[in-house]
Structure formats: structure tokens, C-alpha cells
Amino acid sequence: MTFQYVESGSFESLTSENHKPNSPPDPNYNCIAWAAGCNDSYWWPYPYELVPYFWPLGPQEDDGLAQFIECFTSLGFEVCEDPSFVEGYTKLAIYIGEDGYPTHMARQLPNERSWTSKLGEYEDIVHSDLSALECTLYGKVGCILQKCIA
């Protein structure tokens, strides 16, 4: 079986050892929504109301890292330094490109202690660590967020 994200050749750090596909391709939600736990909407900050895209804080003049931190802070998250698993916490990672702008988000899975990511319109995957998705397309991890769920 072939997977679209593999065929795309866009994720050069993924290996058969550091990830596994989790669900079929679905263009109806993206990585930001998936990080927030949603699989029925497409989240991205945009300067004006643009159906069918959603941003919890409404239209945004910019789609920079500050807008993402502000958004997820409003959802109960706080910035932290360490992506390591901590019992009772959900952690999110924001990847940023060379221009410093967010490109992708991943969510830590509490039980497996690995991460889950929706890859654009492709499949979502489970990956063992954050470096597995550091690539030309997504850049590197630029911010870690955490939220107490205990």
C-alpha cells in the first residue's frame, strides 16, 4: 500500500522506524485543527472571514508565531521549554520555517508518548519524536505548548 505523504517526497526525515501512518488522506482538516483535537474543520489565521477556514480568535492580520501562541493560550495552553512527556499534560509543538512563520503543528499522545501529525491534505501519522518531521517543508520546532489535563 502506498501513502500519499510518502509519494510526495516532502518529508525527508521520516523513516520506517520513526513513524507510522494513522488515517487516510482527508483535505477537510489540517494539522492545526488536528493539534487542537478537531478533525472536521480547517484552522488557519486569515485577515478576513474566509469560508471555510476557521480561527478561534477570528480574522488575523498576520499568521505569525504570535498569533498561534495567542490562539492556543486562549485554549488553555502555556508556552514551555521541554517537549518531554509529563503525566497529566498535553503538549503541542509548533514548527516554523526559515522565515519564522508557523508551518505545522504536532500533538503529543498521552498514552503512547509519541506525537501525532496531520500532513497537509495527506494522511495523519504517529511519529516517535519531533525531529521526524523536521524537513525543508516544515522547518524546525519553534515553540512548545502545554496544557494541564489532570
Place this chain on the structure above:
Amino acid sequence: MQTLEKLALTDQFLDERDLDLSAADNYAELTDSPVGGEYDDRLYLFNKRRLETAYKRSHTLTRLDYYPENGEDRELEIRFSRLYSQWKAETAGISSIQKVVLNPHYLKIIGMGKPAIPFILNALAQKPDHWFVALSALTDDNPTAPGDNLIEAVSKWLNWGISKGYLKL
């Protein structure tokens, strides 16, 4: 190679075709191939065959009101196919709407003007995608409502295409 303009979207054509696309049946390769001549013929035929297959598989798929068979329409269809494929190759893995709709290939599709509308709607009928900015720009219309998700927005644009005569059920 048969004269493409004589090929009809019929079951008879599906059964009788004898064109050999085996050497170039990869869509990405076709859209990356040089513009003009045989490459355009192959890309055109590939698109047509794919659409026929989609129509045969689904009786509910919204259909183009006509398929460009010759002349300028056929050239537009080929140009759209190339730009669409290149746009997807560069943006399918990313989430940023700004980067998706400001991609040069997407902007070139908008630059094709109103003739691109049926091709966009046809693409949208086959696969939900980020065509909303282009459609709004090209039609100066927007049938969606605040709160619609992507599926709902696609459905409303397809219904819009039917009401305007671009598509048929």
C-alpha cells in the same frame, strides 16, 4: 494516434480505444513534460480518461456541462491541468492558506480568467480542495455562509456551478 477531437465521452470509446499511454501514464510526469505537441495530446487524453473513469464509477458525481474537445478550450484545459498539478505538488503538504493561495501556479489559474471556472468546478467535483479564493475572485460571488466547513462550502459551490450552467447532475 487517433484524432482526439473525434473521441467522445461514451462507453463505446472506453471499449474501443487503443491509444498507448503506458509510457506516460504518470500524471505528474505528464504535467511536468514539455508544453506542446504529443505531450499535450497525452495529457489531454489522460485527463479525459480519468474523468470518464470517475463518471463511470459514480452516478452522483456532478459533471461538466461539456468537455473541451478542440480549439482554444482544449488548450485551456491542458494549461489548467499543468498548473493544477504543479500547484498541488508544491502545496499539498502545507496548511498555510496564504501560501496555498499565493502559490504562483494558483495565481496563474486565476489569471486564466473566467474560462478557468468550469475546470475549477470540475476539479472541485472530483476532490475537495482550496478553490474558494479563486472561485470568489473569478465569479465575484460567494454562495457559502459563515460557519460552513470545507465539505459544506464545496457542496454550495457545486450547486452554484449547476445553477449557473457550468455543471450538471
